[in-house]
Amino acid sequence: MKSISKRDKENIWHPLTQHKRSPEALGIVRAKGSILYDESGREYIDGIASWYTAMYGHCNPHIIDKVVHQMQKLDHVIFTGFTHEPAVKLAEELLKILPKNQNKLFFSDNGSTATEIGIKMALQYHFNHGKPRNVLLAFEEGFHGDTFGAMSVSGLSVYNGPFEDFFLDVERIPIPNSNNIEGILKNLSS
């Protein structure tokens, strides 16, 4: 029986990976708490901390229980023209802890798409006020994801080369601090 890593290599491309030079992807078969286990039983401390795993640990029984119950009751419904209690409850809970100037939520399913949504909201705001804008301001060293808007507002990266001709119009500025803010504002207004 071939390993998961071997079967992966034969069939899958991974994000942000140069496949000719990269080692085989690690085949992970299970996880508990902060530990990942590979297919030969080796243990790794998961320092990546994707999603909620850093806060609650992998395979948290409470989260599993909630997910199983929800899947048995309502697995999916499109969010255009439909809604459901878990989304409404999450929005209510988040609004309680968000800054007071936040009064509505718009859900996204991943980081890159959240960036696209933010860009579209900003552009639409100015469009709706009859003064469309088409240049975005972004920090030089940021990383916001791999969709076109997200790549555009990220810092320049080796991964973006073939796509740069298609980017949105972006002015990049260093992260402002008390030493450089004057210069940044002067450059932007010139």
Ligand SMILES: Cc1ncc(COP(=O)(O)O)c(C=O)c1O
């Ligand atoms: C700061 C930041 N923004 C956006 C993203 C993109 O998120 P996703 O991979 O869910 O599209 C990442 C991913 O690492 C990130 O670290």
